[in-house]
Amino acid sequence: MLAATLVFAAVIVFLILFDWNWFRGAVGRLASAQLNREVVIQGDLRVHPWSFSPKVEAYGVRVAQPDWAPKTGDQAGRPMAKVDRIAVQIKILPLLKGEVILPLLAVDRPDVRLLREASGRANWVFGNPNAPKKPLKLPAIQHFIINDGQLRYEDKQRDIFFNGMVSSNEQATGDGRGKFVLEGKGQLNRSPFTAMVTGGPLLNISPRRPYPFDATVDAGPTHVTAKGDITKPFDLGRFETQVSVSGPDLNRLYALTGLTLPNTPPYKISGHLSRKDERFDFQKLVGRIGDSDVSGDLFVLMGKERPYLEADLQSKRLDFDDLGSLVGAAPATGRGETASAGQKVEAGQRDATQRLLPDATLQVDRVKAMDAKVKYRALAVNAPNLPLKKVRLDLTLDKGVLTLDPIAFSFSRGDLAGKIRLDANPKVPRTDLDLRLTNAKLEDFIPIKSGGQPAIEGGVMARAKLTGYGNSVHRAASSANGQVTVVSPKGEMRQAFAELLGVNASKGLILLLSGDNRQTSVRCAVADFTVKDGIMRSNQIVADTGVVLAKGTGTIDLQNEKLDLRIEGQSKKPRLVRLFIPINIKGPFMAPKVGLDTSGAVTQGGIAAVLGTLVNPLAAIIPFVTGGGAKDADCASLVAGARGDGAPVKVTQTTPAKVKN
Template sequence: MPRPNPNHPLGPRLARLRERSAARTAALRAWAAEARRRHSTPEARRSQKRGLAIFGGVIGGLVLVMALFLLLFDWNMLRGPIGAFASARTGREVILAGDLEAKPWSLKPTATVNGLSIGDPEWAGDGKTVEIERLTIQMEILPLFRGRTILSRLEATRPVVRLRRDAEGRATWDFSKDDGRPSEPLDLPAIRRFIIEDGRIEMRDEQRGIQFAGQVSAREIRGGDGGFRLAGDGDLNGETFRLRVEGGPLINIDPGEPYPFDADIRAGATHVTAKGALPEPFDLGRFGLDLTAEGPDLSDLYGLTGLALPNTPPYRLSGRLVREGQIYRLDGLGGRLGDSDLAGDIRVDVSNERPFLSADLRSEMLDFDDLATVFGGAPSTAQGETVSERQLAVAQQLRAQQRIFPDSTLQVERIRAMDAELTYRAAAIEAPHLPLRGARVHLTLKDGVLDADEVVFSLPQGTFAGQIKLDARNDTPVTELDMRLSGARLEQLLPVADGGIAPLSGDLVGRVKLRGAGASVHRTMADADGELLLVVPRGEIREAFAELIGINVTRGLGLLLADDQTRTPVRCAVAHFRASDGVLRSNQIVFDTEPVIGHGEAEIDLGRERLDLRLDGQAKEPRLVRLMAPVTVSGPMLSPKVGVEAGGAIAQGGVAIALAAIAAPLAALLPFVDPGLGEDAACGALIAEAQRRGAPAN
């Protein structure tokens, strides 16, 4: 330290402090030298050892007392506090009825609970969700210092799990807060020895209509390459259920490495296989696996998935299933439904009260008869067609009853159980008796209302497009349909034998608007109200057929026998029906050609599926040989018979009377399909002619 300047104002004071510090340093050095001299003697060293021995004895005694206390401690005294703590955390009554055993002095401490039970929530009554005769848990201590939790052993002896969900959607296995949101996915630590002995699961799901009872077991596979197996066998809604999950040896499990596994599930005729891995064992909220599913009907997967999938023909589909928390994705979906191919992607969000499914699907070729299954019907049962036994029975019943509309009941509770948005496109359609070329559909399902706001079938010319809405919020669903036929051609819609020529050609437009209540297609149609209108604003017909409308026997039959292909213009044809309680009654039927004007009446009973039509013709020129008898079409809609009404000959009347009776209302009807039709050159000419002959304009 530099000496202080004596001339500085603080110099004398700093000098005194320097002297005092030097004195203290000298005193400490002298004390240290004396202490070293005294402790270096044999007597001093013996005294030090005695002190350390006494200190060690005290510490060892304390450890021994603590060890004896823990070894002799009655762990059953903790059953009550542990049960109370668990009850507070879960909101359920948790009881530890049997002995509580512990082995804490180990790098792998073990705890065993005998007689563990977890009660049902209050709404479910006084039952037990879980009962386990004996539960043993062993944990590894050292991995905890690396931030990892590993269970050396998890063993459950004779566990019984009783699961229930009521009609309101409340589930006994849901331990989440009462906020309408589902609980988080199960996230277990890595387990190196997992054993379930004589387990049993019982499930009653009132919302999905599921009953299940079965046994479950889990253990290491002995022999071969070893590994782990989880097995379950039982009865699911009266059908055999089988589950097998196999994975690698648990003893080698590493929390930082993926755990591979295979799964095989059979529920009745449905078979699902999967091969994948858990990226972080055993976080069940995140995994990826290659999935294949096959069975007679996609709707059968409702019990396994909770998704209201449509009825389908037998299917085989595969894709990559990925779970990320509350989101499931099925990527690269591909396969077949019946005789149609299907591809696309599906996403399901289960984070809310109801799952939300979004899908973008497509087909290169849609077999049109496969669509019948969506409405509870059956696809074609011809040779080479894909059909399930259940659908074959439906087809046989419909044929025996000569019916078109199926009576399979719609399960409205399934529609209410989820929300959805779907887009579907078919690049081509195979429909031997219909000129369909492609299709696209967009629909949403929300709060029990299915709204297909875009339904489009493309034709060689024109489209058949509109909207369909199904309201399933009540026990009896209500269906509304509004479809328009635009820009179509008659010759492309009428069936013609190979090499034949269509007897009728021309433009065709139309609209059908119906509303009906019923839990099946048949019941909905039997209740339908609304209207149907078909219009041919211009076209041509074989002259022989035009003559036969007026039953000119000599000329009409002569032309047919001569295979005469002479054609005559169709100026306008209109068929208008009003529907009430499932019966379509004609309001107007007009068929105007150059030689004949036809008019008729008809009734179509959608409930009984019968058709009765009567068509009269009025020649525009006098005929030498003529039988004035109405043409009739009657019988089942599936196979009506064409004939001539016996004893129906009538006197020949004037064309003006016919025009006045049938053409006047057309100006009011045509805008139902297209506002411009009333001004059309052909139908407009018919209306103008009726006005010239004294008929009112509207």
């Protein structure tokens, strides 16, 4: 008995006097093997075993960078992490039930440097880099302290840089219970950044009860608030929260989320966000983007080679200029319109340069960084000067190829629908566009009235099939190749305007000035262009009316955004006095000028001969526009008229100096 007592006493004395620093090397080597990089404890290793909650303290802990880390620059020679002191306390009795509860986790003056290369390799990934990624999972912590933490985060893959401070502690509250506070602040991509997470007191935390929290994040002008619960503390792979997000542009959320979101006007959206492992669900999303409402559901799958987003969204009323932000166009900035400060500057530059096609650069790396499938519907549209009623977009993004199929706009009468495909994988991105306008009406797009009646009316159909190369809308248009065709198979227009297609000054001007509202038929009108290297060259521009046959030639320069068109008319009826002067339409898209060419003679040829030249072109043009399905698209009356009526009297006339009455 005495011997046993002496042995027990000797063990107690040994443990009391034992120097735990003898194990520093062994602990460092064990940690190095687990993390696959060097871990060193340079200071003391202290153990306090005589408790149901034993405590371990390590001083001067250093975790080295991986072998591939930069050997030059401001990161050279600096460890991934260095910590003045780490203190951990664990409860013994809950371990018997399989629960890990830490009464204390304290980290003094940590300096952590996180780095991810453009290839995606990251220094915070330990062990096998190809192993499935899992969300961070911490045990329940009853007292969590970070004193004077420094954090530097450089992500070359996502072009993100953060440098700031992190701290946490518990603060007293008015009810005497206290609250947990985790705070970070610094610079994110050269913009101010602050984040604060507050929660209930940690003292009574249990892994069997949800832990409530509130969070706010301000990243430059982007503001995020959240209120929810961590389902099982502190398994960060499972939580439920109500989130509100606002900012000048959804695209700026990339730094916070890693998701490639479209450019938008200022927005404010909210909804219920939940996480279950690598799946994030954002349900009952509601809010506004620009001057448009938006609602719906979406989810994101992480942990794959690329994040995957799927969404089903709709707007009860879409403000059409908000949609232009998707292709880099600044929204309208007039009174009552919503636009960020940067977008107002872009709009000013657009107006100053008189450019219509956006030149905002496509973020190619971001397009290739995720996959997506999005459905969007606008049930009503606010589009001044356009008879637009509904919008439908189905978008897929797969391995760097973005497809809109269909992209569809429903007008009061008629539809514009088709497919756009953008391949961001080549060195120079390629865009293919094929859009058709069907069953539309001219009077809806040319709302000019005379005496309460439309100045021109009738059906219209069109098709644009183009391929372009470049990383912006303007650059793709500047290199475009393909065909653009517009056809009006039959209709009516005010006779005065038909006479002016010439211009027949002796007839058209008199009718126009006198307010004569007589109508004449439009048997067929065609504008067909071949597009090569961004230049649209006319193949056929013809309008066959009851009184005048108008023909046109010219080009439309998509790169410089300029028009250069010429229209000449021939009367179908003999006139005692005729003055036919060609019309020139020249200048930038945003401000073209219409002028008369009075420089010389206009030769009046045979109408039938002119119409006859359209037989073969129409045979190719009409199927291109209609696909062979439209009943009234063959312009057959135009060709039949040429064959049946014969040619009127041919007159060659030199433009007189003055008009004689």
